[in-house]
Amino acid sequence: MLQNEIRTQKLVIGIFSILLTVVLIIIAGVEAKRTTETKPVIEVSGINKRCVSCHTERGIAVKAIDQWKESQHAIKNIGCIDCHKAEQGDFDAFYCPDSDILVGKHPTPKDCAECHKQQVEEFAQSKHAHQFWVIKNDDRSIFEPTIATRNGCEQCHNISIVWPDQSVGECDACHPKHTFSRAVARQPETCGECHIGPDHPHIEIYLESKHGNIFRAKEKQMDLSYSSKDLKKIPIEVPTCTTCHMDGNETQPSTHNVSARLAWESQAAWSYRTVWLQDKLGDWKVKRGRMESICKSCHSPDFVEVYFLTADLVNLQYNEIRRSFVYWVKKLQKNGLIKELEANGKKYSDIVLNGWDEEPEYLMYHAWHHEGRRFRHGAIMMGADYTQWHGIWELQNDLVELIRWAAERGDPEAKKWVNSTHPSKFMPYAIYDIPGNAWGINALSNKVQFLYVNYKDYWDRVYQNVKYAYEKGLLSEEQWQLWLKRYNNKEHYLGTKYNVDSVYAYYQQLNAIDTKAMNEQVVNMQLPGKPFYEPGFGFMVEDNKAKSKDMVRRKEELNNNRQGTTTGGSVK
Incomplete structure (x- = not known):
């Protein structure tokens, strides 16, 4: 018996010894690999060597050299003078102090195009490169001191800078000097440098969405430095901004034209289907097809199509709300209650777009530039809170405040509106809608919607509006058929055909217990x-x-x- 126990112990010890040896071999192999792996040798010669030596000795922009050494440029022996070369007469040419080297202070897209011609051309055809508002908008020219725009709007909108050499754009707005890293360009916060704030909170919307939620959870596991030029499968499991707007997949090539996949001009005062470079990029349906093909890399076709159709109806709904603003502001201007700013025969505030010295103008500007954008962009980008509380709720509040302002100044129609006690007064515009949503069937959520519970012809009116939008080319044939499918079976998609009274009664009982506790603990107390x-x-x-x-x-x-x-x- 004792011999058997000893034999067993020896066997166990032997097995553990083998396992330990294997583990040690693996660790040794990993460590050996680490020690043998070396960074690429960066060779610096000629003029570039003079640049690096001088900057290093004088302690000038040394970090820029370190960053360059980490770049693909350095690995491919593309040095300082290759990007900073200049000729006599160039707008940014100067001699480095104590040297005879003529360099360009500002490499422009014209310089980048020597190697990246396609990317520069695509960018130059995008809305990123053509933000002409910087030279024409009155909010910048009269409502803000110019110094405020230098590090304000100009800092972001410099992405569309028009250089003296007639090239357009600023590549390092996304690809940081001097690494020009793809990974940094793909980081959501890079886009969030500009796409942030009350007027276009895209980074906030992204982080609110399930996309941003998953990205934050798994960010450290993702390598964003990949190339997407060869119609390859998307190598990360959740999109960043560039995944949808720029990177490619099995069906879509990558592009630096961020307008190539956008079906709406939803940043404008009105939402309208994009016609930007339609002869080259195709119409809005083609652009939407590109975006959908990216989305369908992860989502089912039905989900993508229903989600986008709903978001499109949100954009159309915004237009009808804005139409109410235009009606009231024009009426108040005609009646002399609000006035435009004017000097030397020039008007400085388009009454339909902006204005800041009278409440209706202020409300209308925000209803477009802030609340209206959040409403539309939240719906397109899966930002529920920005669609709802930061969007439509505040948009509606702007309209109510405008009409109240008119009533206080004696407008008869506005006074009648204020004095009305009918709930439908809050929607004095045409309505778009879709039976249900992309997320599932909720058999309770549609039992209390005021308009279609109280108006028997609600869906008939909506039908006419959606049909009209389709006939005007604002919805595609496929979208119209998808909407009709839901309309013809709306009791299913709304969940109203299903009897869930027992579930409803159960939660009503729980709610009654909650309400009783609230009354006992708070409402009925008197200290x-x-x-x-x-x-x-x-x-x-x-x-x-x-x-x-x-x-x-x-x-x-x-x-x-x-x-x-x-x-x-x-x-x-």
Whole structure:
């Protein structure tokens, strides 16, 4: 028996010894690989060597050299002078101090195009490169001091800079000097440098979405430095901004034209189907097809199509809300209640677009530039809170405030609106809708919608509006057929055909228990201690009787002090 135990122990020890040896061999192999792996040898010669040596010796922009050494440029022996070369007469040409080297201070897309011709041409045809508002918008020219725009709007919109050499754009707005890293360009926060804030909170919308949520959870596991030029499968499991707008997949080539996949001009005062470079990029349906083919890399076709159709109807709905703003602002201008800014025969505030010195203009500007964009962009980019509370809720509030302003100044129609107690007054515009959503069937959510519960012809009216948009070319044939499929079976997609009364009753019971607890713990409570302030009485320091006695006593003390006595007759 003892011999068997010893034999077993030896066997176990032997097995563990083998396993330990294997582990040690693996560790040694990994460590050996680490020690034998070396960074690429960066050879610096000729003029480039002079540049690097001088900058290093003088301690000038040394980090830029370190960054360059990490770049693909350095690996491919593309050095300083290859990008910074200049000729006499160039707008940015200068001699480095104490040297005879003529260099260009600002490499432009014209320089980049020597190696990256396709990317530069694609960028130059995008809306990134043509943000002409910088030279024409009144908010910049009259409402803000110019110095505020230098590091403000110009810092971001410099991506569309028009250089003296007539090239357009700033490549290092996305690809940082001097690494020109693809990984940094793909990082969502790179786009978020500009696509942020109250007027276009795209980075916030992205981080709110399931896309951003998953990216944050797995960011450290993702290598964003990949190439997407060869119609390859998307190598990361969740998209960043560039995945949808620029990178390619099995069906789509990558592009630097961020307009190539956009079906709406949804940043504008009105939402309209894009016609940007339609002769080269195709119409909005072609552009939407490109975007959908990227989305379908991860999502089912049905989900993608229903989601985009719903977002498209949001854009159309925004137009009808804006139409109400235009109606009221033009009416108030005609009646003389609001006026345009004017000097030397030139008007400085388009009443339909902007204006800042009167409340209706202010509200209308925000309803487009802030709330209206958030409503539309949140719907397109899966940002529920930006569609709802930062979007439509505040957009509706702007409209209500505008009409109230008109009523306070005597407009009869506005006064009638304010005095109305009918709930439908909050939607004085045509309605778009779709039965259900892309997420599933909710058998309870449509039982309380005011308009179609109280208006038997609700869906008939909506049908006419959607059909009209389709006939005007704002919805595709496929979208119209998809909408009709849901319309003809709306009781299913709305969930109204399903009996869930027992579930509803169950949650009603739970809610009743909750409500009872709230009433007992809060609503019906009345604290016994007296308040320190009561309306109509002011600050309550003491009760009235005590207060009266105290006042008499203090008055007597004051009189006695003046006479040099106290109530007791002794001198103080």
